[in-house]
Amino acid sequence: MKKKKILLFTLTFLVLILALEVGSASAEDVTWNPNDKGAAIVLSNGNLTAVYNNSNGSNVRASEGKTQGKWYWEIKVDSANSDAAVNLGVAHPLQSISTDIYPNFNNQGFLARFYPQNTGDIYGFSLDMDSKILQISKNNTLVATKSSVAGEVRPILGDNNTNSSASYTANFGATPFVYSVPTGYQPYDGSQQKTQAPTNLAATSGDAQVTLSWIAVTDATSYKIKRAATAGGPYNEIEANIKDTSYKDTRLTNDKKYFYVVSAVSSSDESVNSTEVSATPKAASNTGNGTLIVTFENAPDKVLSISMAQIEEFISWYNDPSRVGNAYMIKSPDTGLFKSIKYYLVFDKIVAWEVRQY
Known part of the structure; x- marks a missing residue:
């Protein structure tokens, strides 16, 4: 009887440990897949940066695919020589990517080739699997659209078989994007985002100033204020470590329109940017x-x-x-x-x- 009690206690303890481990487990962030790439591509920065040098048509695919929903991600050009061209888009999981696949891609996904490139260029990808459409933007300007994107697809990056060298860093949503996430879309690995973006952001214009206000985010320890000269960005961070849920941006130019987003910072991470708002400061024509x-x-x-x-x-x-x-x-x-x-x-x-x- 005593042995049965000990055995029962041991089994219960093991089940409890297993339950705790399962409950605390979390999915990994989406990255480039080190087991799904050409041999000449070198990954670093947590498998987010892909470097190729004389890679002769190598490609790399993301670690997670999508079959439904609306998703957004960005890829930044870290460096590229004058001959570098890049193939960007999505591919089905079983599509061979060991060589230059651009000319014969057919219905296995969608690739667009970009040349020339400049350091700092940002490619934005809006994947709508519900409507089966992929849109690619370069520096916030739409440059490519593909319809009939069906089945499971994954982001892909590759060179164009030209013995060139370049470096690219992907942002699938673990950090704030350079440009605004399109309405209705979420970061490609948005399920990993712990801190929520501020909501109800409002902008009130004044004389050479704009006052921002928003709803407090649970667990946020501070906020970052970001401003742009054009709708959608790119945004420059103008203030960090804001503890309040309001901010006054001063010494602005009257009659000039400004665009703002706010992100929340917690002990675990930084949220994506809030919905964008805009305001135009005006000189006070009336007093009293x-x-x-x-x-x-x-x-x-x-x-x-x-x-x-x-x-x-x-x-x-x-x-x-x-x-x-x-x-x-x-x-x-x-x-x-x-x-x-x-x-x-x-x-x-x-x-x-x-x-x-x-």
Whole structure:
């Protein structure tokens, strides 16, 4: 009887250990597959950087494939000599990639050849397996489209059999992308992203400044602010280690449009970028205060005693057909217990508004 109890305890303990191991296991990040490449390609940087030198048509395929969903990834040109050309796209898992496959690729996926290249070029890939379409962009400009992409496919990279040398680094989503992820898409290995991107990012323009605000991210210890001169990027990081959920970007040029994204940083990783917002600083043409009366659909009117500069910012947002977001935040002084109150005005619910200056 005693032996049975010991045996039962031992089995229970082993099952518990196994359950803990299974529960704590996590899928590996997507990388280039070291077991699925031509011999002349050398991988480094956690199998994300692929280098070929006189490789005579070698290729490398990613470690994970997709059969459904909408996915995005980027590949950066680290270096390339004047003769280097690159084949980029997707391939089926069983397609032979040991030699230059570009001329005879047929229906085994899709490859596009790019030449010439510059160090720092960014290739972006938008793979829609639900609609069976792959789009490739170079520096945020669409350069290739392929329809009828079916079955399981995986990202692929290779040279063009020209005895050239080059280095490329893939980002499947483990770190923030250079350009915005297209709406409806997610990072190729997005399931690995632990920290969520900030949501409800809003931009309010002022005189030579833009104020950003967003919803706090659980487990985030800080935020990074990134700005671009054109929609979609590339973004330059202008501030890091922001502890609050708002940021004021100052010393800007009035009447110039700026584009912003924010990422969240935790102890484990950095999120992908938030949805992009934009704002155009305007010189204050009115001083003093006024009253903004907003009439809503099926709701009481809102009467706000605020500065004329704030009122002008609201009018600019309301009249902007390219506005990002459906709500506008106004910070108003409070006559009660609080220093100020934030009001969120929803565009679709506004019936009319009136301004009274004094």
